[in-house]
Amino acid sequence: MAVQEFVAPKSLPEAQGIFANDGSASWLAGGTDLLVGMRLGMRDPSRIIDLKQIPELMALEVSDDSILIGAAASAYDILHNSEIGSLCPGLADALDLIGSTQIQGRCSAGGNLCNASPAADSIPALIANGAVCRILGSSGERLLPVEDFLVGPGKNALKADELLVQLVLPKPMLGTSDAYLRLTPRTEMDIAVAGTGVSITLDTAGVCTAARVAIGAVAPTALLVEAAGQALVGSKLEDEAIDSAVTAVRAAASPISDKRGSAQYRTHVVGVLVKRAIQRAQARINAGAKA
Known part of the structure; x- marks a missing residue:
């Protein structure tokens, strides 16, 4: 028709x-x-x-x-x-x-x-x-x-x-910022092997009071990984807390294997991206506090 x-x-x-x-x-x-x-x-x-x-x-x-x-x-x-x-x-x-x-x-x-x-x-x-x-x-x-x-x-x-x-x-409250990162097989205009969006809120002492972590391209739909956000709350985003969030994200992922990457590779990569996105959002908050 x-x-x-x-x-x-x-x-x-x-x-x-x-x-x-x-x-x-x-x-x-x-x-x-x-x-x-x-x-x-x-x-x-x-x-x-x-x-x-x-x-x-x-x-x-x-x-x-x-x-x-x-x-x-x-x-x-x-x-x-x-x-x-x-x-x-x-x-x-x-x-x-x-x-x-x-x-x-x-x-x-x-x-x-x-x-x-x-x-x-x-x-x-x-x-x-x-x-x-x-x-x-x-x-x-x-x-x-x-x-x-x-x-x-x-x-x-x-x-x-x-x-x-x-x-x-x-509307994000004071001390809040976000970040999105993805990995693609090529540099531009390709479909993500894995992606993540992160939003965090830090108080004046640098303690995380709220966090949301979402992942894409590693499951049938994009996912909110509540356990990853919970792992960050109450911490100052030390390595231990971030590693716990990464573990939660990898446990939630259920990717396929295709020409862009194996399931094992995607699961590894999404954890790396989450760690970097958390650090980027934290850096944005700190930069804003100094402005």
């Missing part, structure tokens, strides 16, 4: 009304995954609904207690929002690794999440930052943590009539 119609609604109710009348339609947040899938014969929508004309889905807002990222806002726009970049530099690191500048001008964090690739760069960073999905459907609105939004490779928790509207991140 060829695409019969391309529509660009101006509001959420208009978009929902169009989608309700055509179950074979596809949302388009940026198209960097959808169009490739269509070209390969993996996707065959009768209608494409472009979401980039809906202000709520394109908005980027920072309030006293939260960061709101519209589901269709481009990676480029997020990267060039200085307030978000200073609050969540690890998320910016992750988005900056997605393709070229041209791709970043179209792709969105929401679309990257909905595509649900186990190796997606933005997802571990979103999980580390405690991002929550704001979802709208015919039965109303619901909120779902990003780590629960992912149900399998290429599969998300959206129901047939639902749309991801926003990503809501708690």
Whole structure:
């Protein structure tokens, strides 16, 4: 079936009304995954609904207690929002690794999440930052943590009539920073062998009071490894605490072996990345304290 119609609604109710009348339609947040899938014969929508004309889905807002990222806002726009970049530099690191500048001008964090690739760069960073999905459907609105939004490779928790509207991140408190690191077989524009997002909070004495550690490309979905975060809390991020977090991460990993790396290699690498990401986030906090 060829695409019969391309529509660009101006509001959420208009978009929902169009989608309700055509179950074979596809949302388009940026198209960097959808169009490739269509070209390969993996996707065959009768209608494409472009979401980039809906202000709520394109908005980027920072309030006293939260960061709101519209589901269709481009990676480029997020990267060039200085307030978000200073609050969540690890998320910016992750988005900056997605393709070229041209791709970043179209792709969105929401679309990257909905595509649900186990190796997606933005997802571990979103999980580390405690991002929550704001979802709208015919039965109303619901909120779902990003780590629960992912149900399998290429599969998300959206129901047939639902749309991801926003990503809501708690505004990082004082003494908090994050980092994202990945390893790829080549230097640029390749799929990660392993990736990790880390967010930590340190008090004025350098003691970790909160931590979230997420990993990607080493399981069917990106994972929040709660045991790794718990291993850091109460410590000053000494080697022993970091080693315990690394052990927890490696225990949680269940990677496949493919041309990019064996399961054993991926499991080793993700631990190395977690250690380095913790140290990078710590360095960012310390640099901010001295500024």
